[in-house]
Amino acid sequence: MIGYLLFAVVFGLLLLGIHRKVIARIQRRPGPPVWQEILHMLKFSFKSTWIPATASNILFVGVVLVAIGIWSAALFVLLAGGSILIIFGIYMLHKIVEHGFGLSSGSPYGKFGGVRSVISAASEIPLFVSVAVVALYTQSLEISSIVQYQAIHGPLLFIVPLAAIAMYIVILSKMPFGPFSIVESKELVSGYKTEHFGVWRAGLEICNGLKTYVLMFMFITVFIGGIPIWWMLAGMILLTVSLSFACAFSPMLSPFDSVTVQMLITGVMLGYAAVLGVIA
């Protein structure tokens, strides 16, 4: 279990490295090596670290622990084939982690990042519509039942393509450099993570690796089905590359516009869910 957890961290960071590399190549830069994010995590862990003088100490340290803890829990729920609702709960609560990172230091840049993450909370809602659409077909939100359903009826990707697109957008909004990643845009220095340097950032990198692994794994499991681990890893790399293309070819939206676009997508999805509900 702990071995798998560490593997997930490393592989998730590798995916983020591939993401950076692909974006760089699209923009005709050489880009960092693909294992750059793993090296980052190790490098940060050796750096001199302290808690800023103005920070709210317990919260400052506590959110790092919470961030790693919740995503480990999400990984275990995913592996056990538990309820998809729990994973989405954790996904939503990652917002709170971002707020905690941003607000606890007292830094104005962190504050901006935190406030933006509040603004973008509205972007999490397309997710629930896609969950509702999935539930409409499979009559269950247990991942194991969804996998069973797909073993009989074929991948949900072809049955409910729009729900898959909504979920894809949700994952896109959590990828760095994407059109919806307003919480860490360049004018905010590093957004919510500005003041979490050194060891704290290393902890955040672990959380990011886990988060990427869990989200990609979940997308493939929910919309394609249970496949052998090697195929799963290959699929995750493919998904990452497609996300990198989406990120590289789209500009970052302004904060409120990003939310409006996502709300409009939610509206479309609601209509889609209603139509499917009437048909089914």
Place this chain on the structure above:
Amino acid sequence: MMTKKKDMLRALALITGALLVIGFVLWQNGTLPLVGYEAIIVVCFPICVICLFLWWMAREHGEDIPFIGY
């Protein structure tokens, strides 16, 4: 003062690491259900990792104010 803090961090990392190992052994034995082992990981893994990092990190400076742009 500084070494005392480092010792404490190392002790904490060791304790949580030991808990992780004990949880693994008990789970393999069958005495601890999988959920229990996972609960141990969720609580101990973050503490273990952060304490380990804080223990092996470079020399510590005094605290400073946040970055304010210049």
Place this chain on the structure above:
Amino acid sequence: MEMSSLGGIPYYILEFGDELVYFSPYTVSLFLLALVFTMFAVMAKPERQVDIAFGGDAYYAKETSLQELRFRRFMAIACGFASMGAMLTGDIFNFTLFISLVGICNVGIVAAVKNRHVQNAAYQYGIVALSATVPLFGAAALIAATTGTLSMVELWSSATPAVPLVVKALLVLGVMGEGMAPFYAAKAEMFRAPGAPYVIMCSLSSLLIFLRVIEVVLVI
């Protein structure tokens, strides 16, 4: 839809008079998160927000006065308890009560902040939270009238009649008004307030009640 296929099978059902409190994997994980962040609110000191003085290279850190700190910490803890209750309760009416408690605590957390923007936003939010009680309790009353019961455990068994869709929509809208997860404008403005451990409870509680109402709506 089956209860067990949503938030997992309840580990344990606590009998609490005429109401049940149930611990499914979903409710327990949400409850634990509310608990952890309430502990942060109890223990953590507020941060001192750094501000740059305009036109110079000076900066200053805002201090939170002791009186204000005590009041806001009290409100944050109350908010934490309210969201913990809303996570675990297995009764529709009890759930709506906890949610309106969350709404009013959210206003209370920022009510003590001396900042015009924050107070204006909190005022708007307070009015929405007040008016949201109409659809919220309306939905609870309609559920009682159309199904004859308020217990979620009874409602997810197929013995009771189905809850009309519009009633579920009223419930969700009521929760949205109280927690204002999508009505992000006022929340973002309220986040300007210093005092991270307390301000975070605002956001945490609204996300939690939103997550719980999804489960409730799918179950009943």
Place this chain on the structure above:
Amino acid sequence: MIIQRISRIISNYEMIMPLFAGAVSVLFVVAIFSLPLPYYEEQLYPKTIDPASPLNPYERGGPPFTQVTINDQYPENSPTAGYVTSYLTPFSWYLANTTLYLGTTIVAHPGGILDEILYNTRGLDTVVETTILFIAFAIASYLYRKG
């Protein structure tokens, strides 16, 4: 661009009240069109209204401060349900036995069906509801004293 115009409207926090009010009214219109909703006859908390009584909406029937006839959801969990006094603390119990002034106004506001359920069967709800009032009072008094 239409997107920018929409975001300009919804990013203003002065607009959330009209937006919310609009959403509520739309939903209420939908609710009115979906009338009549089915009424489930076999209610958990039955209520008989005597239209001839001068106390019409508040007339619960039976002598006050004794047991009300109710069907509770889990009778095995709450053997004393129905007695208004079943939630009295020892001190209140003492007061109620020695004076006549306890519990006179407990349902003296227009609450409807839910309140009647609340005060006769559901202890936790009573606590939460008073907590809401208490918190509201705490906020108001803090703001008043701060001036």
